[in-house]
Amino acid sequence: MTGTEPQTLTDLLRALERSGDLRTLARECGLSVRELRRRLAIWRRELQAEHEPEAYEAEGGLAGGPAPASALESERDDGQPVPPGAESQWPVLTAAATLARSPLPTRSKAVMEIFTDGASRGNPGPAAIGVVFRRKGGEDLAEHSEAIGRATNNMAEYRAVVTALEFCQKWGVKRVHLKLDSELIVRQLLGVYRVKSPELRPLYQQVAFMSRGMAEFEVTHVRREQNAHADALANKALDA
Numbered sequence: 001m002t003g004t005e006p007q008t009l010t011d012l013l014r015a016l017e018r019s020g021d022l023r024t025l026a027r028e029c030g031l032s033v034r035e036l037r038r039r040l041a042i043w044r045r046e047l048q049a050e051h052e053p054e055a056y057e058a059e060g061g062l063a064g065g066p067a068p069a070s071a072l073e074s075e076r077d078d079g080q081p082v083p084p085g086a087e088s089q090w091p092v093l094t095a096a097a098t099l100a101r102s103p104l105p106t107r108s109k110a111v112m113e114i115f116t117d118g119a120s121r122g123n124p125g126p127a128a129i130g131v132v133f134r135r136k137g138g139e140d141l142a143e144h145s146e147a148i149g150r151a152t153n154n155m156a157e158y159r160a161v162v163t164a165l166e167f168c169q170k171w172g173v174k175r176v177h178l179k180l181d182s183e184l185i186v187r188q189l190l191g192v193y194r195v196k197s198p199e200l201r202p203l204y205q206q207v208a209f210m211s212r213g214m215a216e217f218e219v220t221h222v223r224r225e226q227n228a229h230a231d232a233l234a235n236k237a238l239d240a
Contacts, residue, residue, distance in 0.1 A: 102171035118156025129160035130233025158203035
């Protein structure tokens, strides 16, 4: 065997994670490429925890704890087109760009709950963002879908957040709860991870600056299926 060939099942799983051609396997499994890559990473860490504890600890893995930053930093969206008819499951919302005022009820302390997502086909490649604005505990209010040119998936994720906050500034919204399915971006915004990428740092700083003037600002990670509407909007912009 050469030094590049897998020596263990862990090595094989790692090689699969890094493969640039997982689409066929993902399709056969009924998963997105991103979800398949995520599961491969989980299985590899579980194997390391059981059979290679020293290597597992070296990667920063803790039983029951969060994934190592290295795994999250390689996170990407598969950017696959939304299947025909899939968009019909979502209500047609008012375009955020057409609203001069906040869609939240006036004279209230209602919280704007915002679901954001970014997609890149090629990572980097053609990219787009999707945003859904919702009254916390209430109804969906507005949406935004926009192609942003060439970007990585993580850049698109940040651009979606920045765009959402720009709308909130325009509307005078001071209470915001962000919902994202990118663990990396969430942990960077919460200060758990440092922002090392020179491409992401200006976007991170922009979010940090824009959120300072808010009376309430929360960032929460959600499962991808909970963010499916924003994901569909991002893919819709890519397909336009």
